Amino acid sequence: xxxxxxxxxxxxxxxxxxxxxxxxxxxxxxxxxxxxxxxxxxxxxxxxxxxxxxxxxxxxxxxxxxxxxxxxxxxxxxxxxxxxxxxxxxxxxxxxxxxxxxxxxxxxxxxxxxxxxxxxxxxxxxxxxxxxxxxxxxxxxxxxxxxxxxxxxxxxxxxxxxxxxxxxxxxxxxxxxxxxxxxxxxxxxxxxxxxxxxxxxxxxxxxxxxxxxxxxxxxxxxxxxxxxxxxxxxxxxxxxxxxxxxxxxxxxxxxxxxxxxxxxxxxxxxxxxxxxxxxxxxxxxxxxxxxxxxxxxxxxxxxxxxxxxxxxxxxxxxxxxxxxxxxxxxx
Ligand SMILES: [Zn+2]
Numbered sequence: 001x002x003x004x005x006x007x008x009x010x011x012x013x014x015x016x017x018x019x020x021x022x023x024x025x026x027x028x029x030x031x032x033x034x035x036x037x038x039x040x041x042x043x044x045x046x047x048x049x050x051x052x053x054x055x056x057x058x059x060x061x062x063x064x065x066x067x068x069x070x071x072x073x074x075x076x077x078x079x080x081x082x083x084x085x086x087x088x089x090x091x092x093x094x095x096x097x098x099x100x101x102x103x104x105x106x107x108x109x110x111x112x113x114x115x116x117x118x119x120x121x122x123x124x125x126x127x128x129x130x131x132x133x134x135x136x137x138x139x140x141x142x143x144x145x146x147x148x149x150x151x152x153x154x155x156x157x158x159x160x161x162x163x164x165x166x167x168x169x170x171x172x173x174x175x176x177x178x179x180x181x182x183x184x185x186x187x188x189x190x191x192x193x194x195x196x197x198x199x200x201x202x203x204x205x206x207x208x209x210x211x212x213x214x215x216x217x218x219x220x221x222x223x224x225x226x227x228x229x230x231x232x233x234x235x236x237x238x239x240x241x242x243x244x245x246x247x248x249x250x251x252x253x254x255x256x257x258x259x260x261x262x263x264x265x266x267x268x269x270x271x272x273x274x275x276x277x278x279x280x281x282x283x284x285x286x287x288x289x290x291x292x293x294x295x296x297x298x299x300x301x302x303x304x305x306x307x308x309x310x311x312x313x314x315x316x317x318x319x320x321x322x323x324x325x326x327x328x329x330x331x
Contacts, residue, residue, distance in 0.1 A: 006168035025136035031165030034201025037145035118144035119151040133159040167197020235315035
């Protein structure tokens with residue numbers, strides 16, 4: 001396990017605090033999905049439990065604790081996550097966490113709990129967590145990984161030391177992605193840009209050939225404005241891009257068009273490689289764009305929320321709406 005290139009400064013900060021005896025009882029790691037918050041938390045937990053850890057070498061890799069950490073079953077680390085992605089973290093899981101934190105450390109060092117994503121905690125789970133944040137047992141460390149800190153109660157946020165991981169598209173991160181994917185520097189940079197500087201998200205985009213599909217989506221939005229496309233056939237093709245990805249991309253593209261509409265040319269070049277984005281931004285007015293975004297956002301909620309509406313139908317609805325906007329928006 002190595003420190004990821006875009007997490008170096010945060011790593012140095014936390015390790016310095018640890019070696020100076022100033023590590024807090026609760027850390028709130030914030031950053032976009034795909035920034036590697038979970039990887040950072042795991043690396044930190046490993047460094048705190050390694051028997052031969054030093055500032056220059058956080059993990060020895062061979063002590064009993066390192067071996068257990070690498071195998072993913074160290075008894076002093078507890079991971080709390082929703083049963084399924086997108087579901088809530090319930091109060092029962094946080095009660096188990098409290099119990100775990102009060103047990104004696106097997107390694108005689110720390111008890112570490114990693115909650116990810118922390119914003120998945122429901123209200124009673126957060127309230128229960130507050131108890132341990134207010135009176136943390138000695139040697140305990142809570143690591144909250146969070147992509148939407150605004151969704152956490154202020155009472156929880158204010159009791160954690162926050163460590164931000166903003167998106168990063170720097171040279172070292174691009175090089176890391178190039179090596180991971182075996183792609184050329186231009187493609188790595190394009191993927192990273194589309195992923196908002198979140199490298200693991202960039203990897204996921206590469207795996208599903210997202211760049212080409214997103215460009216196709218944007219090209220279709222442009223073509224729909226000519227009015228000659230069949231909404232049903234197009235919805236079927238879009239559905240083939242996969243759910244909920246296609247709806248997320250649609251929202252991102254519409255947001256980018258809106259940003260392009262209200263900012264100076266060149267300040268938002270995401271998705272605009274072939275000029276389609278600029279073309280739509282020029283042809284529609286701001287109200288039409290905002291309304292289209294609202295329709296897409298409602299369809300996203302319909303497809304991913306508890307009602308689980310017919311996804312193909314939602315795509316058709318958006319396409320028909322976009323066509324009608326196009327026919328009234330031409331100027
Ligand atoms: Zn070790």
